[in-house]
Amino acid sequence: MNTSKDTFIPVFICNLQTCNPKICTASRILQFKKAKEISTNRIHSSSIVLTPFSETALSPEDHEKSVNNGIIGIDCSWNNIEDGRKILSRGTGRALPFLIATNPTNYGTPSKLSTLEAIAAALFILGAEEQYYEILSLVKWGEEFHRINEKYLVAYSKAENSTEVILEQKRFIDELYGNETDS
Numbered sequence: 208m209n210t211s212k213d214t215f216i217p218v219f220i221c222n223l224q225t226c227n228p229k230i231c232t233a234s235r236i237l238q239f240k241k242a243k244e245i246s247t248n249r250i251h252s253s254s255i256v257l258t259p260f261s262e263t264a265l266s267p268e269d270h271e272k273s274v275n276n277g278i279i280g281i282d283c284s285w286n287n288i289e290d291g292r293k294i295l296s297r298g299t300g301r302a303l304p305f306l307i308a309t310n311p312t313n314y315g316t317p318s319k320l321s322t323l324e325a326i327a328a329a330l331f332i333l334g335a336e337e338q339y340y341e342i343l344s345l346v347k348w349g350e351e352f353h354r355i356n357e358k359y360l361v362a363y364s365k366a367e368n369s370t371e372v373i374l375e376q377k378r379f380i381d382e383l384y385g386n387e388t389d390s
Contacts, residue, residue, distance in 0.1 A: 221244075222237070232345075236323055241345070245279060252297075255269055255278045256278075257302075257325050258281065265304070266367070267364060269301060280322045309324070323345065328360060331364060362379075
């Protein structure tokens, strides 16, 4: 599996325009031409759509599919996430594993990432580290996201598949919240 650090993955954003445009991270990514905007009817079934509703975790196993078909971030407010559920079910859905948000709205909240954080994390897991750092550089809290989540992202990027990513996620959650596992 080729996951070299110079991998390029096409990034698309489907902006549902449900969040405050002044703080919209998806708009920032588009403004700096780090992604292309895509309408809902242009989401291809083989594109990876980042969605919290998928039962399959994003993993390095998705590398080739993402290089060939891209990843799509659906930008909608967490307050309207249920409204976007139908759109989030398009394409090949993949959920991001446990990560901690550092965006100003949801700082410290597990898994409540901004579109920018979600896309950056996906790029790291899929082996496109250069793009990951480019995306994070668009916001002043990007370095904080990396600092807090680096351990998790490195582990997820070394997993073979979704099952291994979920096992890593479980280990991290158990460590953080004091749940002892039978080992």
